[in-house]
Each structure stands twice: as structure tokens, then as C-alpha cells.
Amino acid sequence: MKPRKSIITAALILMVSLLSPLDAAEKNITVDFERCMIVIPNKRNEVVKYAIDELAAHIKLISGVDVPIAKKAEKGKFPIYVGIQFPDDKTEFKTEEARWVLTPNKGIYLYGRDKIGGKKEAIKTYKDAALSSGTEAGTLFAVYEFLENVLGIRWVEPGPKGTACTPAKSFSYTPSAGSYKPQLIQRHMRAAYSENFRARAIADGFIPADLQLSGEEFAQRQDDEQVWRRRMRMGRPTVNFTYGHAFTKWWDKYGHTHPEYFALNKNGKRAPMGAKRADRIKMCVSNPALIKQIVDDHFATSKGLVINACENDSRDFCTCDNCKALDVVLPGEENLAIDDRMLTDRYVHFVNAVLREAKKRDPRMQVAFYFYSRYNEPPRREKLDDGTIIFLLPNLGDQMDFNKYCDDWNKAGARIVFMRPNDLNQDTGLPHGFEEKMFSKLKIANNHFSLRGTDYDICYGFWPVSGVANYIMARGFYRPERSFENWNDEYCGVFGEASGDMKNYYAYWRQIWNKRIDANMELIQKLTGAGKLLLRTRISHLTDLLYDESDFDKTDAFLGNALKRNLTAWQKDRIENMQLANQHSRLKYRAMCANRLAATATVEEQKETAQALYDFRRRHRLDLNINWEQLIYLENRYEDNAGLMRLLGTESADKNLRTYWLETEAKFNETRGNYNTPLR
Structure with a gap:
């Protein structure tokens, strides 16, 4: 040791x-x-x-x-x-x-x-x-x-x-x-088996009953995951403050009495953009009365020395003149819609205002804030006051010089920094080897900031597919000074004499991200349109351009070679399980190619591929350590990209969602057209 x-x-x-x-x-x-x-x-x-x-x-x-x-x-x-x-x-x-x-x-x-x-x-x-x-x-x-x-x-x-x-x-x-002694005071990866996520998946995802976990199965998986996280040394015992979207209940609390606290939306109203979006309404961050109310509410409930001022999720930012006056608009950006502008300066101004008001009450006060979405990039004018705890959410799909990104945040006064990216969220359920890119960002950020902690959203629980990423990132939290190669060697080392074959297996899938996705990000954006789609949605609907059958043939060969080695019983069972997982990935690939947006497959081909995937999952529901509920929820929620809803006749249950899918498909037809050149 x-x-x-x-x-x-x-x-x-x-x-x-x-x-x-x-x-x-x-x-x-x-x-x-x-x-x-x-x-x-x-x-x-x-x-x-x-x-x-x-x-x-x-x-x-x-x-x-x-x-x-x-x-x-x-x-x-x-x-x-x-x-x-x-x-x-x-x-x-x-x-x-x-x-x-x-x-x-x-x-x-x-x-x-x-x-x-x-x-x-x-x-x-x-x-x-x-x-x-x-x-x-x-x-x-x-x-x-x-x-x-x-x-x-x-x-x-x-x-x-x-x-x-x-x-x-x-x-x-x-x-x-x-x-x-942990270097990071918080080492956190959001759990796959959450009651809230499960309730959402079952309520909104139309999960087939025969692929749902029983109560006992879910509880066991939840316990297994919690034990694993502790074995990876995850924890946050000294992080004694809360953070996260802070104003999700404010519309219910203040909407009628103080509508001026809230963003003036693009329709000219200070109100949510929909009845179900009150928890995502943005704040009018230039309003001094809002600043005072935030601080008053904090001290009224004695919540400690850190105020959570994180803006709500999604877009629909404030369009009032006072908020727009805080933005730094460069030449050529004058006609951009508010949701397409760089808004970091208005939010740095807001955070500083909350902090200064709080320090009038107690000079020890600090403020916690997420910098992501349209305020992810470093500010152009403003500087952070001392006492700001920031959570950075750089997007895995952003084409940026990440060293410069960190340098510029450093120059802007970022001192107490947590990494809070949604990188793991880009998991589509197909192997795409994003762990090296993810890990490199963690290393660069730690070198620049001496990070205080991590909070990665979310480990979906597709273990035989993307478990290598979960493992390597968790080990990076544990000892961030070590290299990607160190943790990759450790992970593949469990396969003994087959470690070289397994390194080849994972290295092959890594090229999907490094050479096909990351190297073609601009083209991916162009082919899928300029809307608000998440990266995982974009790449899901370009599955036919990012993969082909030979990818699964070649990776099957690596696993076959691995089984020829002198192995322990555990190693043999593990590799055979990986073969089963690769079979699932092949069937999922076929179903996604046939059922993606703007697909050219016949209705019969769509049903046939979806049925084969569904049958395989029912046969092997407990053989593979995959969170089926979450995987199927993602497939269904993002335009039924594996075709299960159409197969089972549940796609019409949510008419608004179906309308949105049809509109999105029309845009895909327009942006992709007849483009069929593989992304290599």
C-alpha cells in the first residue's frame, strides 16, 4: 500500500x-x-x-x-x-x-x-x-x-x-x-436508482410491465449501488450547505404578490412559459428587490453561512431592459434571441449582488451558484467577489479550448470550484467510449483550480455498456492526481491474462467518441438542427452514421479472443456477460437505425427490430446489470428512438409529446436531408 x-x-x-x-x-x-x-x-x-x-x-x-x-x-x-x-x-x-x-x-x-x-x-x-x-x-x-x-x-x-x-x-x-485523506471534500456521482427518477420513468416513460423491477429488486439494486459508491470512497461529510436550482417553488410562493421577481418572458409576461413549467421559470436577476428577498428568506430560516442562489433549469431568460443591460453583447450578436446569447455577465452581477447583501448581515457569508446553460462560458466583463462557491457545468459536446476556459474562469475570480457537469448524461445506452474525454476535463480543471469537489449527473446504471466510464470517473474522484492510463490499466487488469484483449475492446469503443462524435461535433449540430436538443438526442438519431455492423463484429472478436486465455471463473463469467451485453448493443443499434427520426426503414422493419430488442430484454432482464427502466425511459422520451412505444402502441398516450416528436422529425428531415456519409 x-x-x-x-x-x-x-x-x-x-x-x-x-x-x-x-x-x-x-x-x-x-x-x-x-x-x-x-x-x-x-x-x-x-x-x-x-x-x-x-x-x-x-x-x-x-x-x-x-x-x-x-x-x-x-x-x-x-x-x-x-x-x-x-x-x-x-x-x-x-x-x-x-x-x-x-x-x-x-x-x-x-x-x-x-x-x-x-x-x-x-x-x-x-x-x-x-x-x-x-x-x-x-x-x-x-x-x-x-x-x-x-x-x-x-x-x-x-x-x-x-x-x-x-x-x-x-x-x-x-x-x-x-x-x-481525500483531496476532494465532495466526491459525488448521482445515483441511477433514485425513487424520484423511477417514479418519473414509470409515469412518463410507458415502461412495459415485464421490464419493470419489482420493489424488492429495485431496493436491492439501490443498496448495491450505495455500497459501491462508498467503496469508491464517495462522500461529502464537510459540505454543510445545499445547492441546486433554488427557485423552483418561488412562483407558487411569490408569483401573485411579486411577479416583478420573475423573468419577463419572450411573450412579454412575467409568468411561466407553461402550466407545468413553474419550477423552471427564470428570475429577473437585475431586480434589487429580488436580491433582498433571497437574503431575507435565507436568514429567516437560519440555513447557515452559504446562500443557494442557483438559477432554475432550462431556458426562457429575462428579456427586460435592466437584465439585458447587464449582458456583454459582441458585434454580430445583436440580433440573437435571448436564449442564444451569452448571459454569464448578468449572472455574475447577480451572484455578487446577493453576496454583498448577505455580507451586510454577516461578513462570513458565501453564495453557491451553478454556471451552465447560456451562462456557462467565463464572463466578458464582470469578476466574481471573494466568497462565491461556483459549480462549473462545461458541456461534453462543446468545442472549446478547455484549458483556456479554466484560465478565463480563474481570471474572473473563480477560487472555490466544484465540477458539476452533465457529461454522464450523454450516455445513450450504446457503447461510445466517452470516458477519456470526460476524465481529461476533470484533470485539467483540477490542475487549474485544485477542485473542492465533484457532482456528476448522472450514472444511469448501464453497467456492462458504460461501466468503465463510471469506474474510471469514480476513481478519478478518489485520487485525482493519478492518470487516465493508471485507472484504465486497473480496470482492465481485473481480466488477468485477457487484460490486453479487454483494453483493445474498450479502446475500440473509445474511437466512437474521440474520432466520430467529438471530431464531427460541428457537422452533428448541422445535421440535427440548431434547436435545444441534448447531445445524447442528436447522436441517438445519427446512430446509422456513427456505427455500423462491423463495429460489433470487431468488438465481438476481441471478447472471443479474451475467452481463449487462461481465466478464473469470475473472469470467464464476466467476459461472457460482456458478450451478452454486446449482443444487446447490436440489437439496440439496429432498432435505433430503423426507428430514429427521419429514418428510411419500412414500418415492418421498424417493428421487426424493435420486437427483437424487446424480446432480448425480456429474456435477459436479470442477466445484465442494466437499469432497464431508465434506459427505456430515455429511448421513449427522446422521440421513441428504439421504436418500443410504436411497437407496443403506447406512443399516442401523450398527444403533446407526439406532436413535439412530429415537429422535431420534420426539422430533422430538413436539416439532414439525404446525408448518409458515415461520420469517421
């Missing part, structure tokens, strides 16, 4: 001083699992209890041994102390710190700073407490460091089948000591 040089603690110094010259020269110690026991403290907090469970379960998984657990070390046994501090380590813990001491002859010590946090109503068991993102889990993190770096465990996806290990009767280690 190699401690990070920047956070080597006094434990390491103590350890070195305790080793005799003979001990220090001893390179490796081998221990039979049969000799091991777990030694626990008399009083155990919730984190220690769960850490003991995790250690014992993984030792049994590797060796088949039910390791004994006791409060005292027994003669002849090799003790692994969990939650018990190394006797000579008297140094104070840092936040979330994990420590380990691997002695030459006195056993192993795994311990750290533990502090229970999170929402009390959500914590019913010690496992809940240990898994809570608000809990400091130093002891648990120390156990995970041991499991990964000494026992060779890898958790490549949630659930039992995602735990990679090599069966063994013993393990070896080199006497050492070290610590891990």
Missing part, C-alpha cells in the same frame, strides 16, 4: 522508527487466512461495525475462511485490528483520514477518523450510518485500502458479480504505514 507523499502522517514516521534494521530489510511477509482473526474495540461506532463486516466478508470471498472476531488477540493467531489505533500513533486525525500500519510481527492496524453524519431520518441501521455521504468513515476507508492494495480486490460495478478477486489461501505484504 503506497501512501500519498502529500499526506504521509506521523504514523509512517513512527512505523519506520519502530522497525529494527533486520525488520526493515524484510521485504515480504506471508500470512495464511486460516491464521487470521479480526480484533475489535470494546466500544464500536457504526463505521467500525460495518468495516468489520466488509473485511470479514471479503476474506471469506477470497479464501472461504470465516475469520474469527474477538476483542483480544489470541496466541498463534495473526491479528487484524479494526478501529483500534496503532499504540504509538498519537497524532490528531484530519477530516475523513484513514490510516494503516502493517507491522512485521504485531499484526495489521486499520483505523481512522469516524464521525456519524447525514440525515437522521434516513439512518436506521449501522450500515445506513456508515454508508451515509455525510459520515466520516476513516476506519472503513482504511479497510478498503487494505482490501484493494494488499488483497487485490476490485469493485468494477455494484452487486456481488461486480467484485473481482483471485481465490487464495494466503496473502503477502511489506511492512509499511500510511494514510489516505
Whole structure:
């Protein structure tokens, strides 16, 4: 286990001083699992209890041994102390710190700073407490460091089948000591299995009943995902403020009494653009009365030292003269619609105004704000005041010099920075290898800002398709100083002798993003029109230009070669599961080609491809770790791009949505025309 040089603690110094010259020269110690026991403290907090469970379960998984657990070390046994501090380590813990001491002859010590946090109503068991993102889990993190770096465990996806290990009767280690303290105070990837997302998918997505999860299945997947996230060291115990779209309920609260707080929309009214869009109404950010109301409301409810001032989602920005006067309009932009302008300067002005008003009440105050949508780019004139916490949302599809983007935000005063991109949102359910591009943005941002944290929206849970991206990004949150190549090697390394074949497999899919999507972004925009479509929607409807059958033939060949290697049972099962996933991807590709907007397939071809996909999913519903509800919701919501709604006759259930699809298809016919040249 190699401690990070920047956070080597006094434990390491103590350890070195305790080793005799003979001990220090001893390179490796081998221990039979049969000799091991777990030694626990008399009083155990919730984190220690769960850490003991995790250690014992993984030792049994590797060796088949039910390791004994006791409060005292027994003669002849090799003790692994969990939650018990190394006797000579008297140094104070840092936040979330994990420590380990691997002695030459006195056993192993795994311990750290533990502090229970999170929402009390959500914590019913010690496992809940240990898994809570608000809990400091130093002891648990120390156990995970041991499991990964000494026992060779890898958790490549949630659930039992995602735990990679090599069966063994013993393990070896080199006497050492070290610590891990997260560099990022928040390490977060939004969860796939959320009750809110599920309710939306089932209510709006017309999910076939035979592809819905049962209540028990959903709860198990939710638990598996939460455990996996903790094993990746995700958490945010010291981020004691809320953020996110702050004004979603303001129209209901102030719409009748203070319409002046809200954006003057393009219809000349201060009102939502639709009855169902009140939660997306924009604010009139130039209005001093709005600024004062935001601050008054915050202090009235005693919400701490950070005000959440994040604008609501979507577009329809304020068109009043005062708001437009805050914009910096360059030559050639005078005739742009408000939703197509660069609006960052008005929002920096707004954030500064809220912060200055708040500091009149308490000079310690800070303000949190999202910079995305039409205010994603760095400001042209304004500078951020000290005390602004910003969440950057650079789009994966933007053709920008990302180093310059970060430089310009730095010059604008960005000091407390979180990365909050929607990059994972571009997952279409087909393999397209976006993980390298995503990771490079994280690295560049961290180099420029020394990031405080991450919040990536959203891990959809299409694990055998895009799980490599979820894994590599999660590992980047864990140790952001390491390289993409490091994490890619680790991920593919679980396949043993087939690691080279699997590297080739994932590298092949990576070219879809790097060479076909990213290199053709301007053409993709042109072919799909200048509207508000998300990138994932655009590329979904260009599936026939981005892929062909040979892509699946070539990747099948990589998997076939991998199966010829000398593999463990887990490795063989995993690769065979990847073959099944690739079959699904091929069928999905065919269905999307036939059912995309402006498709040339016959109605019979559309039904045939959709039926084949539907039948495969029903046969393998539980064989593949895919969030079917979310995947089908996305397919259906974005113009029924796999044809399931048309196949099952549910597409007419939402007439407004169907009308929108027809309008969008007409635009696609106009913009794409007869263009059929593959994007390469």
C-alpha cells in the first residue's frame, strides 16, 4: 500500500522508527487466512461495525475462511485490528483520514477518523450510518485500502458479480504505514436508482410491465449501488450547505404578490412559459428587490453561512431592459434571441449582488451558484467577489479550448470550484467510449483550480455498456492526481491474462467518441438542427452514421479472443456477460437505425427490430446489470428512438409529446436531408 507523499502522517514516521534494521530489510511477509482473526474495540461506532463486516466478508470471498472476531488477540493467531489505533500513533486525525500500519510481527492496524453524519431520518441501521455521504468513515476507508492494495480486490460495478478477486489461501505484504485523506471534500456521482427518477420513468416513460423491477429488486439494486459508491470512497461529510436550482417553488410562493421577481418572458409576461413549467421559470436577476428577498428568506430560516442562489433549469431568460443591460453583447450578436446569447455577465452581477447583501448581515457569508446553460462560458466583463462557491457545468459536446476556459474562469475570480457537469448524461445506452474525454476535463480543471469537489449527473446504471466510464470517473474522484492510463490499466487488469484483449475492446469503443462524435461535433449540430436538443438526442438519431455492423463484429472478436486465455471463473463469467451485453448493443443499434427520426426503414422493419430488442430484454432482464427502466425511459422520451412505444402502441398516450416528436422529425428531415456519409 503506497501512501500519498502529500499526506504521509506521523504514523509512517513512527512505523519506520519502530522497525529494527533486520525488520526493515524484510521485504515480504506471508500470512495464511486460516491464521487470521479480526480484533475489535470494546466500544464500536457504526463505521467500525460495518468495516468489520466488509473485511470479514471479503476474506471469506477470497479464501472461504470465516475469520474469527474477538476483542483480544489470541496466541498463534495473526491479528487484524479494526478501529483500534496503532499504540504509538498519537497524532490528531484530519477530516475523513484513514490510516494503516502493517507491522512485521504485531499484526495489521486499520483505523481512522469516524464521525456519524447525514440525515437522521434516513439512518436506521449501522450500515445506513456508515454508508451515509455525510459520515466520516476513516476506519472503513482504511479497510478498503487494505482490501484493494494488499488483497487485490476490485469493485468494477455494484452487486456481488461486480467484485473481482483471485481465490487464495494466503496473502503477502511489506511492512509499511500510511494514510489516505481525500483531496476532494465532495466526491459525488448521482445515483441511477433514485425513487424520484423511477417514479418519473414509470409515469412518463410507458415502461412495459415485464421490464419493470419489482420493489424488492429495485431496493436491492439501490443498496448495491450505495455500497459501491462508498467503496469508491464517495462522500461529502464537510459540505454543510445545499445547492441546486433554488427557485423552483418561488412562483407558487411569490408569483401573485411579486411577479416583478420573475423573468419577463419572450411573450412579454412575467409568468411561466407553461402550466407545468413553474419550477423552471427564470428570475429577473437585475431586480434589487429580488436580491433582498433571497437574503431575507435565507436568514429567516437560519440555513447557515452559504446562500443557494442557483438559477432554475432550462431556458426562457429575462428579456427586460435592466437584465439585458447587464449582458456583454459582441458585434454580430445583436440580433440573437435571448436564449442564444451569452448571459454569464448578468449572472455574475447577480451572484455578487446577493453576496454583498448577505455580507451586510454577516461578513462570513458565501453564495453557491451553478454556471451552465447560456451562462456557462467565463464572463466578458464582470469578476466574481471573494466568497462565491461556483459549480462549473462545461458541456461534453462543446468545442472549446478547455484549458483556456479554466484560465478565463480563474481570471474572473473563480477560487472555490466544484465540477458539476452533465457529461454522464450523454450516455445513450450504446457503447461510445466517452470516458477519456470526460476524465481529461476533470484533470485539467483540477490542475487549474485544485477542485473542492465533484457532482456528476448522472450514472444511469448501464453497467456492462458504460461501466468503465463510471469506474474510471469514480476513481478519478478518489485520487485525482493519478492518470487516465493508471485507472484504465486497473480496470482492465481485473481480466488477468485477457487484460490486453479487454483494453483493445474498450479502446475500440473509445474511437466512437474521440474520432466520430467529438471530431464531427460541428457537422452533428448541422445535421440535427440548431434547436435545444441534448447531445445524447442528436447522436441517438445519427446512430446509422456513427456505427455500423462491423463495429460489433470487431468488438465481438476481441471478447472471443479474451475467452481463449487462461481465466478464473469470475473472469470467464464476466467476459461472457460482456458478450451478452454486446449482443444487446447490436440489437439496440439496429432498432435505433430503423426507428430514429427521419429514418428510411419500412414500418415492418421498424417493428421487426424493435420486437427483437424487446424480446432480448425480456429474456435477459436479470442477466445484465442494466437499469432497464431508465434506459427505456430515455429511448421513449427522446422521440421513441428504439421504436418500443410504436411497437407496443403506447406512443399516442401523450398527444403533446407526439406532436413535439412530429415537429422535431420534420426539422430533422430538413436539416439532414439525404446525408448518409458515415461520420469517421
